[in-house]
Amino acid sequence: MSFRAKLLLMLAGLALLTPLGLLLPHWLGAGGAWGEWGPEELRKMVGYLPPGIRRLSGVWQAPIPDYSPPRLHPAVGYLVSGAVGMAAAAGLTLLLGRLLARRK
Amino acid sequence: MAAWSAPPPGKGWCEAVHIPDAYLGPYTWGGAYAVMVPIWAAAAGKVGRTLRSSQVPLLAMGSAFVFVVMMLNIPVGPTSGHATGAVLLAVLVGPWASVIAISVALAIQALLFGDGGILSLGANCFNLAFVMPFAGYLIYQAISGRCPISSRRRTLAAAAAGYLALNLAAVSTAVMLGIQPALHHTASGQPLYCPFPLKVTVPVMAGEHLLVFGWAEAALTGLAVAYFQRAQPDLLEAAR
Numbered sequence: 325m326s327f328r329a330k331l332l333l334m335l336a337g338l339a340l341l342t343p344l345g346l347l348l349p350h351w352l353g354a355g356g357a358w359g360e361w362g363p364e365e366l367r368k369m370v371g372y373l374p375p376g377i378r379r380l381s382g383v384w385q386a387p388i389p390d391y392s393p394p395r396l397h398p399a400v401g402y403l404v405s406g407a408v409g410m411a412a413a414a415g416l417t418l419l420l421g422r423l424l425a426r427r428k
Numbered sequence: 429m430a431a432w433s434a435p436p437p438g439k440g441w442c443e444a445v446h447i448p449d450a451y452l453g454p455y456t457w458g459g460a461y462a463v464m465v466p467i468w469a470a471a472a473g474k475v476g477r478t479l480r481s482s483q484v485p486l487l488a489m490g491s492a493f494v495f496v497v498m499m500l501n502i503p504v505g506p507t508s509g510h511a512t513g514a515v516l517l518a519v520l521v522g523p524w525a526s527v528i529a530i531s532v533a534l535a536i537q538a539l540l541f542g543d544g545g546i547l548s549l550g551a552n553c554f555n556l557a558f559v560m561p562f563a564g565y566l567i568y569q570a571i572s573g574r575c576p577i578s579s580r581r582r583t584l585a586a587a588a589a590g591y592l593a594l595n596l597a598a599v600s601t602a603v604m605l606g607i608q609p610a611l612h613h614t615a616s617g618q619p620l621y622c623p624f625p626l627k628v629t630v631p632v633m634a635g636e637h638l639l640v641f642g643w644a645e646a647a648l649t650g651l652a653v654a655y656f657q658r659a660q661p662d663l664l665e666a667a668r
Contacts, residue, residue: 327660331489338496345500345510354503358632359605359622360448366623376612376620380450386542391499405541406499410492412540413533417491420528421484424476 335410342406343399346391446537447552447601449545451622453612456604461550464531467558471527479525486663490517491529495536497648504640511645514556514597515564515590516652520663523565530557551604555597564593564649577661587650594645595637602626602633 325333348354363381367373391405392398452460479487490513497513518526531553537543544552571585606626609619622629656663 328485328489330659331486335489335492335496338493338500342496342499345502349501349503349508352503353506354501354508355506358507358636359451359601359624359629360446370623372618374619374621374623375614376453377450380547381448383449384538384542384546386538386540388540389542391541391543402499406496409495409499409536409540412536413495413529414488414492416536417529417532418484418488420532421475421479421487422481424472424528425479425481425484 339403339406339410343403346402347399446534446544447548447605449547451545451608452548452551452604453608453621455611456608457545457547457551460548460554460604464550464553464558467527467554468531471524474524475528478522483521483525483666487521487525487529490521490526491533493517494530495533498533498537502641502644504636507636507640509636509641509644511590511641511648512556512560512594512597513648514560515568515586515593515645516649518561518565519568519586519589519649519653520656523561526561526565527553527557530561551601555600555604559600560593560597563596564589567592577664578657582664583650583654583657586653587646590649591642591646594642595634598633598637598641599630602629605629605633 361369363373363377366377388405388408391402391409393401393404396404494513494517498510501508501510512530514526514530517529521529534544534552534557535549538546538549538552568585568589571588572579572582575581603626605622606624606629608622609625612620614620653664
């Protein structure tokens with residue numbers, strides 16, 4: 325097996341592990357990331373919602389918010405999101421890399 | 429600032445390497461974009477001159493790698509966080525190519541999944557796609573010096589670079605968040621954006637990365653470099 329194929333297999337292995345990245349914190353009752361709260365969470369924590377955050381937190385509506393596609397079990401959705409995101413990141417980097425490397 | 433006092437760090441305190449939209453005021457997110465645009469341009473120029481087309485698939489895998497590593501949250505007490513893989517990428521493909529691959533991964537996270545904001549994408553790229561790979565690469569090079577590719581010192585250099593660079597990125601993020609209350613507030617002193625001052629953000633972010641997530645990055649970077657030293661030493665040779 326070529327080295328590149330081995331790396332691809334390892335990436336696929338990491339992709340299959342992604343549900344653990346959601347389930348382990350959930351099972352152990354760990355909270356979300358410090359500084360990454362949604363507006364409602366922040367309002368409960370601080371006692372008010374800073375006006376700039378109220379105004380701007382909806383500035384972008386992501387198509388798959390929080391790695392959670394609708395109608396899927398969260399762990400499955402997280403896995404699907406991981407696969408989609410990895411493919412998108414690799415595809416876009418491949419495209420950019422080809423465009424840049426071709427300028428020589 | 430009399431009408432308002434700093435809130436305590438919340439129960440779910442954790443790493444915030446992905447700053448959401450609206451946590452930063454316009455000076456900070458605009459300033460970060462203004463700094464990142466020339467860095468992106470320089471990275472594109474540098475990659476165009478030095479990247480061989482045979483390396484492009486490796487770079488693409490690197491972007492997917494960084495993306496997936498950041499999904500693998502590790503719970504620690506009330507907190508969860510993750511490594512980034514940014515230093516490993518910098519060691520393998522160099523810091524300039526890493527700027528592009530990591531920026532792409534961060535852009536996908538923000539655009540498709542709302543993980544990190546669109547306005548704050550420049551700031552997140554500055555911390556994770558510029559500070560982290562460059563700091564990691566320079567520390568790795570400084571510690572490993574001219575020692576042979578297979579040497580143990582190079583493995584340890586990679587681990588130390590992972591540990592230190594993630595902490596630098598975390599502190600840079602904490603500074604961006606922590607200056608918001610002083611930069612943007614109402615007449616009564618109520619913050620408009622991130623409500624936590626530097627004396628909260630820096631100790632929280634530095635503390636949890638020094639204690640926990642820095643070690644995850646160190647283990648990931650050190651173990652992966654140890655693997656490449658045995659399995660594919662020419663990859664490490666190319667970036668030396």
